[in-house]
Amino acid sequence: MATPGLSPELLTAATLTAPVRLANYLVALPVVVPLLFASGLLMMRGRLRWQPAVAIAGMTVLLVINLLLLRRVASEGPQVMMMGAWKPPFGIAFTADRLGVLFACAAAVVALACTIHAAATVSLQERRYGFFPFLFVMIGGVSGAFLTGDLFNLYVWFEVLLIGSFGLIVLGSEHRQLDGATKYCFLNLIATTFFLVATGLVYGLFGTLNMADIAMKARSMEPNGEVVTIATLMLVAFGMKAAAFPLNNWLPASYHTPRFVVSALFAGLLTKVGVYALIRVLLMLFPAERGGLSMVVAGVAAATMIVGALGALAQSDLRRFLNYLVIAGIGTILAGLALPLPLSSEPTAGPLQAGLSGAIFYAVHSMVVMTALYLAASLMTRRADSASLHEIGGLWRSSPLLAAVTLVLLIAVSGLPPFSGFWPKLMLVQAMIGGGMGWLAAVILLSGFLQTIACARLFALAFWRPAPAVDRGTDEPGAMAAAGVRAAAVSIARVMAEGRSEPSMLPLLVLALLAVAIGLWPQGLASLTGAAAGGILDPAGYHLSVFGGAS
C-alpha cells in the first residue's frame, strides 16, 4: 500500500498514519451520502416512480448522520478529518465545529421536509429532468460548505451547490423561470468571482488556506490594509449571496419563479449559507478587520431589515411577500454580526458573543420557519388556485388546519412570543443595548413591528375574509357539486398521468411543531448557539482540533 514515488520517510512526514474509525467518518459522511444518492438517482432514470422513496430514504439517512455528528461535537468539541491523510495545513481539512454542524442539522431537517413535499408535487417530466439528483447535489454542496475547514474548499462547495441550484431553478423551462434564473445565475457568479479573488489574496498574504491556520496568523499579524481589503471583498461577496442591502434585488426577482418546493429550499438554505460564510470569515478569520467594518455591517443590517419589512408590506403575490420576509430575516441576522469588538481581554463573553449567539439562533429559526412558510404557500396556492392575495380568501373555512399552522408560522417569523422567532430577537436586542448600539435595537423592533403588520395583512386577506367574488362560475349547489366532481376527476387524472398527488401536510406540521418546540424550550438551542459563538470568537479549540497541539 505504498504510493509510488514517495519514500517511506517522506510519506510519514507528509501524511497522517493514525487509524480513522468509522465514528470519525461522521465528519465526511454528510457530503458522501448526498453525492452517492445523487449519482444513484441519476442512474435511476428508468425508475422515475421509485425516485421519491429513495430520495426520502436518503434525506433521512443524512439527517440521522448529522444528528449523530451534532451529539458528538456537542460533547467532544470540533471533529476533524484530513482528506487523503495529508497533514494540515497542506491537506484539505473537514472541520465540524458547533456552528457548522448546527447549520448542517437544520439544513438536513429542511431538506427532508422539502423532499417529502416534492415527492407529491414534482411531476414525472420534472423527475426526468433530474429534480432529485440536482436536489442531492445541492444538499451535498450545502453540507460541504458548512463542514469544510479550508477556504478554497469552501469556494468549491459554493460551486457545487450553485450547480445543483441552477438545475433546480430552471426546472420547467417557462419564460419567466428562465428570466429569474438568469438574474440568479449572473449575480451568484459575480459574488463567487469576488470570493475567488479574495481567496487568492488570502493565499498570497498568508500562504495558507486552512481556516484554523489563517485565524491564528491573522490574529498575530499587525493591522494592515491588505487584510481589510480581503475582509471587505468577502463582505461584498457573501453579502450578495445572503441578499443583504444594497445587493438584495436578485432575490425577489428570482425566488418566486421556480416550483414552490424549490423556492422553499432556496429560501431556507442558500441565503443562510451566505450568512454562515460571513460569520466564519469575518468573525473567526478576520475579527479585528470586522471590528473596523462594524458600522458598515450595522448600516447594511438596518437597511436590509427595513427594505425587507417594507417590501413585504407592499407585495400581493404570496411568494414575493415571503421573499421580502427572507430579506428582513437576513438583516436581523446581520445585526448580530455588527457589534463592536469587546474591550476586555476576554473575547468569548460580552455583547458580541451574545449578539452572535442570537444571530446563529435566528438563522436556525429562519431556516425552519421560512421553508415552512413557502411550503404553506404551496398548499394555499393549490387550494385557492391562485397565488395572489387579491384572489385568495376564506381559506380559514376550507382548510382550518392549514390556517392554524400558517398563523403559528407567521407569528414566529414576526418575532412574537411564544414561538421560535421571539428568543433570538430578544437575545439580539439585549446584545445591541449592551453593546451601545441602541439604535440598531430600535431598528430590529421597528422591522419586527412592520413584519407583524405585513403578516397580519396576509392572514387577514388569505384566511379570514370571505373568498372574494372572482368570476369562478355560479354559486348554485348543483353547479358547485359538478365543479367539485370535475376538479376531483382532473386531479385523479393528473395523479395517474404525472405521478403527482395532493401534498401531505406532514412536513409542514413537523416544521411548525419544531418552531413551537424551539419557542417553548429555547434553553437547549440557546446554550448550543452560545457555545458555537464562543468557538467562533475564540478559535483556539478549533485550531487545536486541526493541528492537535503541534505546529
Next chain:
Amino acid sequence: MRSVILRATAPYLTALMVLFSIFVLLRGHNEPGGGFIGGLIAASAFAIYGIACGVASVRQAMHFHPLAIAGAGLMLAVLSGCLSIPLERPFLTGLWAFPAVLGGDVGLSTPMFFDIGVYLVVVGSISAIALALEEEDS
C-alpha cells in the same frame, strides 16, 4: 450534415478519438492528461459522430443515457474515496496495489478509479449537452 466524406470517416475518427481519450486518461496520473481532458476528448468524439450520422445513432451507440453515465462516474469517484473506510484511513486516501499480471506489475490505485469517475462524469454531462444542442439544430 450531408457530407459523404465526413459520414464515411466519422466512425474511424470517433473510434480513434475514444481510444486516444482513454490513453490520455490513463497517462494522467504523473504526466499531462487525466480524467477531465480525456472526458472532453471522448465527448467531442461523440459530438462529431452526432454531426455526421445524426443524434439518434449516437444515442443508440452509447446505449446508456449520457446522464446515467455521468451518474455512474460520480458514484465511482465517491466509492473510490470510500474504499478508505474499511482500511481505517481518512476519506479519499490514495491506496495502491500492485498485482503481478503477465509477469509485470500493474499499478492499481484509488486515484485511478477516481480519475475514471471524473472521465465518465465529463463524458456524460458534456455529451448530454452536445447532443441536446444538435437535436435543437436539426
